[in-house]
Amino acid sequence: MPRSSARRTAALFLLAALSAAPLAGCGGSGPGASGSSGKLDVVAAEDFWGSIAEQLGGDRVEVTSIVTNPATDPHDYEPTAEDARTMAGAQLAIVNGIGYDRWATKLLDANPNSGRTVLTVGELLGLKDGDNPHQWYSPASAQKTIERITADYKRADPGHAAYFDRQQRRFETVGLARYHRLIAQIRSRYAGTPVGASESVFEPLAAALGLKLLTPTGFLDAISEGTDPTPADKATAESQVAGRQVEIWVYNSQNATPDVQRLNDAATAAGIPIATVTETVTPEGASFQAWQSRQLEGLEGALARASGGR
Numbered sequence: 009m010p011r012s013s014a015r016r017t018a019a020l021f022l023l024a025a026l027s028a029a030p031l032a033g034c035g036g037s038g039p040g041a042s043g044s045s046g047k048l049d050v051v052a053a054e055d056f057w058g059s060i061a062e063q064l065g066g067d068r069v070e071v072t073s074i075v076t077n078p079a080t081d082p083h084d085y086e087p088t089a090e091d092a093r094t095m096a097g098a099q100l101a102i103v104n105g106i107g108y109d110r111w112a113t114k115l116l117d118a119n120p121n122s123g124r125t126v127l128t129v130g131e132l133l134g135l136k137d138g139d140n141p142h143q144w145y146s147p148a149s150a151q152k153t154i155e156r157i158t159a160d161y162k163r164a165d166p167g168h169a170a171y172f173d174r175q176q177r178r179f180e181t182v183g184l185a186r187y188h189r190l191i192a193q194i195r196s197r198y199a200g201t202p203v204g205a206s207e208s209v210f211e212p213l214a215a216a217l218g219l220k221l222l223t224p225t226g227f228l229d230a231i232s233e234g235t236d237p238t239p240a241d242k243a244t245a246e247s248q249v250a251g252r253q254v255e256i257w258v259y260n261s262q263n264a265t266p267d268v269q270r271l272n273d274a275a276t277a278a279g280i281p282i283a284t285v286t287e288t289v290t291p292e293g294a295s296f297q298a299w300q301s302r303q304l305e306g307l308e309g310a311l312a313r314a315s316g317g318r
Contacts, residue, residue: 047067047069047070048065048068048099048165049072050098051095051097052071052072052102053075053082053095053102053103053112054075054082054109055076056299057144058072058073058102059289059294060153061102061157063295064175066175068161068165072098074094074112075109078286078290081287082104082288083108083233083234087112092115096121098124099123099124099164100127100157100160100161101116101124102126104128104143105130105141106135108141127153130143133152140208142209142232145210145213146213147187147188147191147213148216149212158176184297187300187301190301194307197311202255203220203221203255204222204253204280205223205257205258205259206228206260206263207259207268208228209287210258210260213285222248223245227242231265231267249271249274249278252278254280256307256311256314257280257282258284258285259271259272260284260285260286262288263287280314281309281310281313282310283303283309284303284306286299
């Protein structure tokens with residue numbers, strides 16, 4: 009998903025206009041109040057957090073995710089006036105932060121609401137711009153976010169605190185069971201395996217799985233941000249693949265730049281198994297855990313082929 013400065017500029021013009029003319033009717037309800045449906049109005053900037061929020065809230069929340077199309081790049085998404093209205097009306101807004109979705113924060117800032125709770129995942133995790141923003145790929149970060157969402161629900165709707173506790177337990181023990189099992193299984197069998205990747209989206213998961221990610225950080229970050237890797241980083245990544253220093257190659261299929269495609273071709277030519285990940289939920293509408301578990305199974309299959317099925 010190439011990053012486009014032109015699209016980002018257009019989005020900023022829209023946000024400036026929205027900020028200059030706050031939306032009518034967006035005055036918020038106070039803490040503990042609910043929308044016209046009797047449910048908490050929750051808006052997530054991206055559907056990976058929205059899926060989790062929906063499952064944790066059950067029938068006590070109404071969750072809307074802004075970015076849901078797998079072909080859309082959250083980095084430089086162009087928000088619409090409808091997005092602004094949706095975000096402005098949220099009682100709980102969930103944004104990723106860490107420089108990933110500045111458009112979402114700008115929408116909230118353009119329409120302040122003292123009754124709105126804003127969960128910025130990066131702030132929750134103590135991260136800042138420049139750190140890896142793809143924290144939905146970190147099981148530990150996802151768990152902290154799960155706990156905060158549940159806590160925010162309980163504060164907003166204290167009369168149903170026990171219900172939200174049950175939803176959290178069910179999600180963690182049933183919903184995420186396969187996801188956690190695959191993570192433990194891969195770590196147990198393949199920790200220490202040298203791997204290569206096309207961009208930094210895979211970095212948090214590689215660490216959680218105990219895999220040794222060899223691709224230069226500069227290369228990972230450049231591809232993720234849509235800039236050109238340095239010649240030195242390109243050369244290192246290419247030599248690692250051509251020399252079979254990595255046992256598998258993992259690439260983001262939503263961002264197959266020419267540099268990435270050359271490395272994909274080189275991995276194929278070298279007989280290195282390839283696994284794919286995507287930055288956002290695929291297919292559209294899938295649950296967080298179904299999406300992540302499917303990718304983990306593909307990754308495990310690639311590792312098994314590389315190791316001869318051990």
